[in-house]
Amino acid sequence: MLQQELIPHLFRTEYRKIVSVLCHIFGIAHIEIAEDIVSDTFLSAAELWGVKGLPENPVAWLYTVAKNKTRNHLKRDALFAQKLSKEIKYTSDTTAEIEIDLSPQSINDSQLAMIFTVCNPCIAAEAQIALALNLLCGFGVQEIADAFLTNKEVIYKRLKRAREKLKSEQIKIEQPTADEMDNRLESVLSTLYLVFSEGYYSSNQDVTIREYLCFEAMRLVCLLVDNKPTNKPQANALLSLMCYHSSRFAARTNENGETILYENQDTTLWNKELIERGTYYLNQSSQGNIISKYHLEACIAYWHTNKEDSTEKWESILQLYNKLLLIEYSPIAALNRTFALAKANGKEAAITEAEKLNLTDNHFYYSLLGHLYSGINNEQAIDHYEKAYRMAVSVTDKNTIRKNIEALVP
Amino acid sequence: MKDFLLVFRNEHVSSTPMLSPEEMQANMKLWMDWIGGIAAQNKLVDRGNRLEPDGKVLRPNNVITDGPYSEIKERIGGYTLIKAESLEAATELAKGCPILNFGGNVEIREIGAM
16 A cells, blocks of 8 residues: 555554544543544644655554553643542552553454434434544544535534533443443444444535445444344444345446436345445344344344345245335335335335325425336326425436426336 | 324224234325325324223222223223314324224324413
């Protein structure tokens, strides 16, 4: 790897690790000091490596320099050191003895603890997502703003508020106890699921950013599954779901960046290895007696790994959506359930059910009605599709709807 | 939106004919499709529960009998909680309940605040 690529790469992979370890030592009140030390370390790397050439082991170099900078900071800022030695449970009263452990185990434990801190229910969901991308994935403010299609100012404020909240609530950076685990894990999984969905479903045209968001969400769920206390059925189910979905990455966009709908995807482009991993984690998730919404969604995704229609497939998908809706209502689940109902019980039955949904502010609702009326009453179908067309925002959605209308016009 | 209790009643028959696994599954599908339809409208509050057929009735002076069957022909088979704008709308949601296909009935009652 070339040097100009190496530093951004290491920034991606190492920044968050060192920050996690330092935050773990310093506590939530001093996140900024941890970040400053690590940023400063990378700045030194950029300066020195350019002049002296690459060190033999760049990662080890970064760790050593980060440790030294931390020690220097503690020496310089005696007041901070004093506060710190009170906060943390080290028995020594001399700052030089504060151990900065950057071993793989310590990094692992610190990152795990940070996940629970960032996904603390005291912070609003959208702020948790921004904070997760910032602290756990090493995204800068601009990158997060790009991912959310918003401006830096908005993200900056969101992060600032979230950090202040963590401080004012004095949230400890630690893994929850076994008793609290299921409860706390729920909010972690839901945030990581949102990060993934943001990447998978967003209207952002930048495929690289979107895939990167999905990849990062998967990396963090992997971290949960790889650690015994957090290796719970629901975490495995979420990872399974993510593997199945991401197996279709290469097939879902064409060379112009336009979305290719599931029905039209080239299945040879589906990633077999990810599908197999999805099935592996789905099997893992069946140990225990929890059926979370991630289990149901992973099972639905499993059925979608086979494009061929069968009675069994659609009946299973319909029943999974029925169960999913009993756990948690969402408009998209209601719409998908009605689509499956049409496949399993016929379009007439589905039209009756669809008209009761009344999701009149959702263009997918009118697209669904357009689909259901196609072949039954094409005039009505066109009417619904036209409503959907007027409401749709993204070019991809508009194109898809237009093609559907064209297919119906005699 | 107000909350409503749906009470499912069916006629008490002393020996329920055994359903085949296929019939049980078909029956289950009818229930799930019906309740899934209510949930898809975001009008399900609590799917409720099925009640086991056996029960006891306690009356004053510690008189205990095995179920209320001597006086009434029907028994409660289960309940579900839904939400709707009015009693009429709640009744509309109850339509399609599979118990109606098997000679049972649904009682719809608004839940009064305590």
